[in-house]
Amino acid sequence: MTAKITRRALLAAGGVSVAAAAVGTVYTFGPRMNQSAASDADVRDYLQRLWLQPSEAEIAALEKCVTHLKQAGLWNKLDAFWDLRASTRQGALLNIRQRAFDLKVQGHMVQRPGFGLAGDGVGGFARTGIMPGAEGVRFSLSSASFGAFCSINDNGGNNYAFGSLNGNFRLKTRQAPADAPSGYLNDAAQPLTGEPLSGIMPGLYTISRTSRDQLSLYKNDVQVGQSADPSTAVKNEEILLNRAGARFGSETFALAFVGAGLDANDMRELTLCFRDYLAAGMRPIACFGDSLTQGIRNMGKDPTATVTNYPSRVQALSGRIVYNGGMSGQTSTQIGKRAETDNIMNGAVNVIWAGRNNYREQDTVLSDIAKIVNHIGHDRYLVLSVLNGDYETEAKGLVDYQRIVSLNTALQQLYGDRFLDIRDILLKAGDTGSADDRADLERDIVPRSLRSDTIHLNDDGDALVGQSVANAIAAKGW
Structure with a gap:
């Protein structure tokens, strides 16, 4: 049985640091904690009235x-x-x-x-x-x-x-x-x-x-x-x-x-x-996509495990507020419709990872992403490359592999330095000392050491995507 901790008890104990689940900033209970960080009397007075102190x-x-x-x-x-x-x-x-x-x-x-x-x-x-x-x-x-x-x-x-x-x-x-x-x-x-x-x-x-x-x-x-x-x-x-x-x-x-x-x-x-x-105050980040953005449970191993996703990694690394706009199974068209009605994108740095679930419709994917970018209304965005998975038709040289490569080439040409080739980053991170990874790399698919199944990423894969996205945003000064 977990003991109930009251705010009074926390204050009596001198304050306890807690992580704000939806924010990514560490706060402290009690008005006595971070006032020393401010030399201005009016700022200190404001802080004194707060139960949760900012960083x-x-x-x-x-x-x-x-x-x-x-x-x-x-x-x-x-x-x-x-x-x-x-x-x-x-x-x-x-x-x-x-x-x-x-x-x-x-x-x-x-x-x-x-x-x-x-x-x-x-x-x-x-x-x-x-x-x-x-x-x-x-x-x-x-x-x-x-x-x-x-x-x-x-x-x-x-x-x-x-x-x-x-x-x-x-x-x-x-x-x-x-x-x-x-x-x-x-x-x-x-x-x-x-x-x-x-x-x-x-x-x-x-x-x-x-x-x-x-x-x-x-x-x-x-x-x-x-x-x-x-x-x-x-x-x-x-x-x-x-x-x-x-x-x-x-x-x-x-x-x-x-x-x-x-x-x-x-x-x-x-x-x-x-x-x-x-x-x-560091501009918030909004990530829109499918299950690769939303995150999945480590299926087949521990159904109660924490959901892994790259936006949470970006949040931890950047210290910013990160909005996870991923939804499993959605096509670029469905992602685009959500993005266009969710005006949270207007004030944020945006990361768009769309097209995996309808990559065979290249013109549609390109049009959908263009609409999302147009809706954003500013140039603080990244477009991530589409991944190929461990499927019969998506290995190097096969028909769907060629479609994915063609789509990524078109995205790179359209978005230039705002295109982040996350597929290439994942491939280069493969463990060449592993026979399984070498086999995947020969087929030019994301190595299994970074996947939880045929397409979705595991903790290591999400960590690498999160690090790459956070680095790209920092490098651009967004």
């Missing part, structure tokens, strides 16, 4: 961000700053700026470490506790701003970043590439609508009023809309995240802030600071 690397990144905000003169303009993609839900909801205005979730919202906080588009939102115009609140009649860094865009969904119960404050990002951001801020005129934006949608969306007759919309540090509509009244309504009136947001936001008005220079500094912080 020293994460603390260093946060401290650098806060220092940048202070040196740029932005810290004292903010009422709130939330790291919504923090490694724990509690960390995401706490206001880093001060001991007030922690977020309180109403309805259903999902917090994905490394990606952010997302509403469901039908009723989920977060209360900030900030009442414009109240004593001590910087957000005021003619000096006000709020913004959110969209990490995953929910195409076709609702896109309300901030608002109020009656809709008197509002910031919309956009639903599709042709859409424009828009918003209200302390005025009764028509909403300010920015220019339609093309290209990648994730980024920092902000609406800011710096004077009675100066209202601006920004995408990152670029002004995409401005208006001279005067501020007429500051409504005594709480500012809400992911809600404006009866409409609810469904995008994923990584960072968010509320405060006094920010001008163009402020926005340049804020954008630079947020970009550096998100990069220092």
Whole structure:
């Protein structure tokens, strides 16, 4: 019988390190543990309120961000700053700026470490506790701003970043590439609508009023809309995240802030600071594929054994959050359909391993992978080569072997340095001192010392794939 360990007992014992199963970062119980890693008083105060402490690397990144905000003169303009993609839900909801205005979730919202906080588009939102115009609140009649860094865009969904119960404050990002951001801020005129934006949608969306007759919309540090509509009244309504009136947001936001008005220079500094912080926090990795990605049990040996897969190895080696988007038995078409509807890819480094289950349809596989790459919307991705297995028709010189080689050649030509020839890496790792491996290498198939069956990899094989993927991502500085 396992003894029950309470949080009180852990704290009394001075703290116990635990591995966060879904994250890949080692945390520590108790507010006393990692505070010494931070020299900034505001960062220490934030850490003191956390039950699960982030790693020293994460603390260093946060401290650098806060220092940048202070040196740029932005810290004292903010009422709130939330790291919504923090490694724990509690960390995401706490206001880093001060001991007030922690977020309180109403309805259903999902917090994905490394990606952010997302509403469901039908009723989920977060209360900030900030009442414009109240004593001590910087957000005021003619000096006000709020913004959110969209990490995953929910195409076709609702896109309300901030608002109020009656809709008197509002910031919309956009639903599709042709859409424009828009918003209200302390005025009764028509909403300010920015220019339609093309290209990648994730980024920092902000609406800011710096004077009675100066209202601006920004995408990152670029002004995409401005208006001279005067501020007429500051409504005594709480500012809400992911809600404006009866409409609810469904995008994923990584960072968010509320405060006094920010001008163009402020926005340049804020954008630079947020970009550096998100990069220092190490961009998450999303792996999409079939059973080679999902992982399988060591069948026939121990049905209770831990599932082996390469994404978990990438997570352990990189210290990043890694999303395993593998699903056994799926073709490149099925993988592509999942990838196109799971917008987690937009903000992550992506690894695509598709085509093993329909390699005979080369044109289809190439088209499916091209669609996935197009959906990603950025160039931080790897495409892995298709493996051949211990099957009669897949050995060197046979018909299906030629099909797989032809497909891999086409992928290499299309994706260049973003093509990772994992089949070749596995072949070169064969044990030439083993008669079984030598026999497999003569047939130009993945050696059995790296396989658990005719095609799937064992722990050693997954470890090699994980190491190769992690090395490739690190080498590219992603």
